[in-house]
Structure formats: C-alpha cells, structure tokens
Amino acid sequence: CVPGSNTKFVKITHPVKKVGWSQNALDGAWRNAEEQSVQDAAKAHGYQLLRTNANNSDVQQVQDIENLINAHPDVLLIDPHTEDSEVKPLLDARKQCIPVIVVDRDVNESQATPGRDFATFVGSDFQKQGALAADALIEALGGPNTNATIVELTGTTGSSPAILRGGGFDGELSTKAPNIKIVAEQTANFSRATGQQVMATLIQQFPNIKGVFAHNDEMAIGAITALKAAGKHPGQDIKVVSIDGTKDATNLVLSGEEYAVVQSNPRLGALVFQTLDKYVKGEDLPAWVVQPDKVFKKADGTAAAYLPEAF
Numbered sequence: 001c002v003p004g005s006n007t008k009f010v011k012i013t014h015p016v017k018k019v020g021w022s023q024n025a026l027d028g029a030w031r032n033a034e035e036q037s038v039q040d041a042a043k044a045h046g047y048q049l050l051r052t053n054a055n056n057s058d059v060q061q062v063q064d065i066e067n068l069i070n071a072h073p074d075v076l077l078i079d080p081h082t083e084d085s086e087v088k089p090l091l092d093a094r095k096q097c098i099p100v101i102v103v104d105r106d107v108n109e110s111q112a113t114p115g116r117d118f119a120t121f122v123g124s125d126f127q128k129q130g131a132l133a134a135d136a137l138i139e140a141l142g143g144p145n146t147n148a149t150i151v152e153l154t155g156t157t158g159s160s161p162a163i164l165r166g167g168g169f170d171g172e173l174s175t176k177a178p179n180i181k182i183v184a185e186q187t188a189n190f191s192r193a194t195g196q197q198v199m200a201t202l203i204q205q206f207p208n209i210k211g212v213f214a215h216n217d218e219m220a221i222g223a224i225t226a227l228k229a230a231g232k233h234p235g236q237d238i239k240v241v242s243i244d245g246t247k248d249a250t251n252l253v254l255s256g257e258e259y260a261v262v263q264s265n266p267r268l269g270a271l272v273f274q275t276l277d278k279y280v281k282g283e284d285l286p287a288w289v290v291q292p293d294k295v296f297k298k299a300d301g302t303a304a305a306y307l308p309e310a311f
C-alpha cells in the first residue's frame, strides 16, 4: 500500500502495536459496557489503545478520526455515530494505508464496502433484533389477530441500529399482525430523558395505544416513567418491548413492567480483537462478523437467568 495511492484493500504486514478507537459516545450503560470490553481486550492483547469519544456529534467524530489517522495507528476501529457521516474519514484512513474495522454500528455499505474499503464489520444483526421485538410485542398483545395501536420510539436518526431495528420491526409487524398499527414513530435519540419527554406527549395524543416499541432500553425506561405519570399501568394496560439488555430494563422485565428485552450484546471487544488477529495473519474475513443475540422474558425464566450478566 502506498499512502495517497487510493489502494483498494489494505493488508497489514507488520505486527500490531497501536490501535486507534473512535467511540461515538459514552452516554449510558450500553456504551460504557462496550467501551470497557474494547479496553479490556486491547489490554489482554498488549496493544496500545488511542481512544476518542465524539459525544454523539458527527462533526466531532469526523475530527476524531482524522486526528487518529494523524497519529498513524496500525489499525483503526470505528463505531460510527451515523451511517453516512463517518464514511469520508474511513476512506481517508484507507488512503493512508490504515486498515479499518467497523464496530457495533455499521457505515452505509453502498458508500464503503467491507473487504475493499474496510476489513469487516463486527456487530449485531439489528434487523433481526427488530423482528424479534415485533414477535414479542405481538405475543404480549394477544397474538397475530389482535387489533391494537402502538407507538415506536426510534433511535438516533441515521444510525444503523435505528434504521435496521425500525425496518426489522415494521416489516415483521405488518406481515405477522397486520391489524396492529403503528400510529406514531418518533425519535428519542436513544436517550432516557428524551424518551420520557416524547412519551409524555404521545400518550396525550394517543391515549388508547396498547403497546410501545423502543429501539433501546433507555428510551423504554423513560417511556415507562411517562406512562405511569399519565396514569397508565405498563405491563397491564400497555405492553413495552425494547432492545439492549441493560440491568435496569431486565429488572423491569422481572417486575412485569416490560414484557421483553431483546439483547444487543455490547461486549464486542473480544470478538473485535480475535477478528483483528485473523486479519493480521492474512486470513480471509467475512464481510460481517455477526454477534449473536437472545430474547429475555419473565415467563420462560430467560430474564432471571440473564440478570447476573446484565450491564
């Protein structure tokens, strides 16, 4: 690879010592657990980790990645805030012969291709998570023939988990239970406080809804607070399902206020560094290294069994 030559695929031929890591935010249990697992895995491998935190800002993350490129790491790990915004600095890394592994959130693969522009994507199947959440909510509401209205609290607009969880959920719902209608889809930026605010407004507008799907646990927890403040009884008159598997949400499943939590395992570090090792050895990588996830409910004992390892 010759820097500036626009080489299509960067193979590293020297041992890895310095790893750049661009984190999109550190704003809650999920991201803290992910961050910890990346740091632990880097340490276990004896790598130096150059860390940045973009605080949910695309402008900041683009700058962070450019700064990391200037520090000449042997490899760069990027967890992009949104699908499109970090494509440009990712391609800049490639031009500087620095291989990139995309972690957790994907980039828009019509603009950057795994195996050519970056080594691979390591992360969960967000679309499947969305479909699993729909299956759980359908079950909670009484099955495929149920007539009901629900609302969807979406994650950060333009982020791969928000796009794919939304698509997976909406597709599964409309095919499996066409009479359960989504009356509002509104973003709450993966945030508990925003989830509470948005739900407080939605429950006034749509007092007869029977279900809530939140793209992450934090928003569901905020929504449950708002629903109770509005006189609703989550778990009884309104069923709530969300994604992540935090300790707080798993406890709400056990207390009955949430019906189910779909896992999105944040502990990606070990898998990322295993993948990096394979890459350094010259092994062919798949375009996507999938992190498998489960569903946690109260009735079947899965939530109680999972709780000790929740984050």
Ligand code: GYE
Pocket: 030, 031, 104, 105, 161, 190, 215, 216, 217, 218, 243, 244, 264
């Ligand atoms: O669901 C959310 C966090 O990218 C899958 O980011 C991750 C999401 C996670 O803010 O809680």
